[in-house]
Amino acid sequence: xxxxxxxxxxxxxxxxxPVEKEINWKAQDGTEHKATTYVRPMGYHTATSEVLAITGxxxxxxxxxxxxxxxxxxKQVFTIADITGEADPERGALDGSLTVALLVAIQEVNxxxxxxxxQTTSSGAN
Numbered sequence: 001x002x003x004x005x006x007x008x009x010x011x012x013x014x015x016x017x018p019v020e021k022e023i024n025w026k027a028q029d030g031t032e033h034k035a036t037t038y039v040r041p042m043g044y045h046t047a048t049s050e051v052l053a054i055t056g057x058x059x060x061x062x063x064x065x066x067x068x069x070x071x072x073x074x075k076q077v078f079t080i081a082d083i084t085g086e087a088d089p090e091r092g093a094l095d096g097s098l099t100v101a102l103l104v105a106i107q108e109v110n111x112x113x114x115x116x117x118x119q120t121t122s123s124g125a126n
Contacts, residue, residue, distance in 0.1 A: 015043035018070050019109045025101040037077070037102070039109040040070045059084055065099065068106045 018038035053060035085093035
């Protein structure tokens, strides 16, 4: 195969449109929330964020969320600083429960159609 845009498109090498996901989380005050978000399947944006995380230039979890969560047109919703709280110290970091809900949605989108790779291990204790 010659490496061309057309051949890559035919092999599914591009991530395509964002996937709509409904998320639920409980705020720190106990109120439950539901929202619709869009998740960009892992691709270029995620890869560059993860390389920066490996080199210590960005927070890996915040980078994954910022690279993955987008609007219906694929435009980024958060910056890393929005998630870590650095963008607005008075507002603070993203709520922990919401962070987990977003990470679960990201995992679900990127696991679609894939067989589970979970393995059981033995601790050796009887």
